[in-house]
């Protein structure tokens with residue numbers, strides 16, 4: 444059985460949503476980003492030497508890290524779900540373009556804001572940069588229900604995950620009308636609701 448190592452509300456929520464959207468069977472394994480330990484006390488570094496989530500463990504024991512790659516792997520296991528266009532097509536490169544933007548410009552832009560050691564002056568700069576980047580995403584969602592236009596694909600799950608962190612760290616997306624509408628629409632998806640519930644983020 445495939446296993447997803449996750450921590451509640453972390454970037455692992457993105458592949459978690461994608462696994463549910465794909466309808467694939469999997470086990471969720473809690474690997475807290477605070478303790479780096481599994482529930483049974485196993486040191487998570489012995490499983491993923493990088494120490495971070497997400498990590499996907501395949502049925503044959505192989506382990507795949509890096510969220511943007513994991514979600515594409517999952518999508519390719521369930522092509523009928525259309526979570527990513529076929530490899531080699533221009534649309535697939537557009538999906539990868541979004542995933543790379545979200546990972547480098549948004550996800551890693553949020554990381555300093557969660558770091559208690561980061562000075563407040565640096566956090567002010569990070570918030571301003573993120574607000575610029577998210578405002579640009581907002582323009583890209585004008586007249587669209589999804590990043591790729593005509594259906595939910597893997598970057599939508601990643602964007603939902605990272606843009607959702609804004610409320611915890613003072614990045615206000617409420618003025619970004621397209622993005623706010625998009626977030627509400629994604630939140631209502633059954634797979635998203637199920638993932639949030641399974642991570643203890645919804646009552």
Ligand SMILES: N[C@@H](CCC(=O)N[C@@H](CS)C(=O)NCC(=O)O)C(=O)O
Nearest residue numbers: 453454476494495496497509510511
């Ligand atoms: N490059 C990795 C970064 C993953 C990452 O930043 N994970 C965070 C949670 S959002 C984490 O596990 N942090 C704890 C740690 O680094 O020890 C990816 O894209 O999957």
